[in-house]
């Protein structure tokens with residue numbers, strides 16, 4: 001790479017750094033300092049913690065390693081805001097994050113500014129290529145936390161008896177204002193030997209590599225996601241009361257948690273409403289929108305009820321190859337899963353990106369020859385490769401710059417607080 005090319009790349013990275021960091025603060029604008037302290041479930045984190053932890057990532061893995069003379073902002077922060085990197089430092093128990101009333105929000109914002117200044121100074125010099133790669137990793141990390149921040153705030157506001165809305169209501173039934181979804185059709189895919197995993201230029205996580213070949217039998221993917229209206233039919237047909245529809249662990253989860261509808265559904269029948277980042281919406285008005293906040297177990301049971309199945313992550317990725325990353329992502333500003341608006345053409349189903357993460361039938365495992373990143377950063381993805389299922393495609397709170405066809409998200413199968421939905425396959 002010539003000096004001029006590398007300088008341009010450095011300037012582009014600097015611009016992206018400023019944009020991503022600014023967006024995190026913008027997402028906090030509708031929140032009060034009190035909102036930013038709430039941790040309403042052990043899997044969620046307070047918004048204030050997200051602000052601090054994303055700064056911690058840049059300080060810990062970039063500034064301390066690559067910025068000569070960098071002054072650590074506070075000697076306690078390296079362990080206080082560590083999430084799970086055991087080979088880096090100790091860390092507090094996750095469920096205690098709501099107790100971090102100190103440091104105060106002002107101090108966290110100063111921490112962010114201090115870290116921003118450090119990165120800007122690093123980018124003004126001649127940083128090592130490894131430093132630039134880690135800044136890009138830090139930005140992807142921050143984008144993940146932008147999504148988590150919104151996901152966690154939705155849960156926090158749902159548990160508040162006042163049920164406050166993060167943003168005002170908008171028309172959520174899609175661009176055409178339709179209240180009924182198109183009939184479900186399936187897109188036939190020929191199958192064969194396909195290449196899976198990231199290739200070419202651009203950022204990817206270690207878990208998207210190495211690219212490798214997978215044999216696919218012919219299959220078909222639903223051209224759109226399952227809607228709220230369709231999921232309501234599953235409920236009305238006794239879906240949550242019929243053990244024969246459920247995996248054993250799924251039925252245990254139904255009984256233990258008393259599940260009778262997706263998370264955020266309240267009321268019954270004609271009074272049923274869905275809590276969203278734009279407040280409670282009547283199910284009747286959201287019937288054509290994609291069902292969201294279901295666990296893997298619910299997605300699997302729904303598919304069995306519908307006499308279909310969930311796609312494997314490889315089937316999903318093979319269908320997404322060549323599909324432009326566009327859809328109802330964070331950048332649309334809607335922040336609510338919406339109906340499919342695109343009519344299917346050829347082998348390209350609608351909604352592959354955005355609206356809801358799609359549970360796949362694939363366990364989250366390393367690809368053949370997988371090697372985690374070296375050092376503590378190797379703990380980013382690889383150590384979670386047991387007991388989790390892969391989700392694909394991003395949601396209405398995923399930044400568009402963050403998602404791609406080879407992206408693998410993963411959660412334990414009970415997870416419902418994510419914007420997770422269902423695409424059927426056959």
Ligand SMILES: [Fe+2]
Nearest residue numbers: 053083141145
């Ligand atoms: Fe993190």
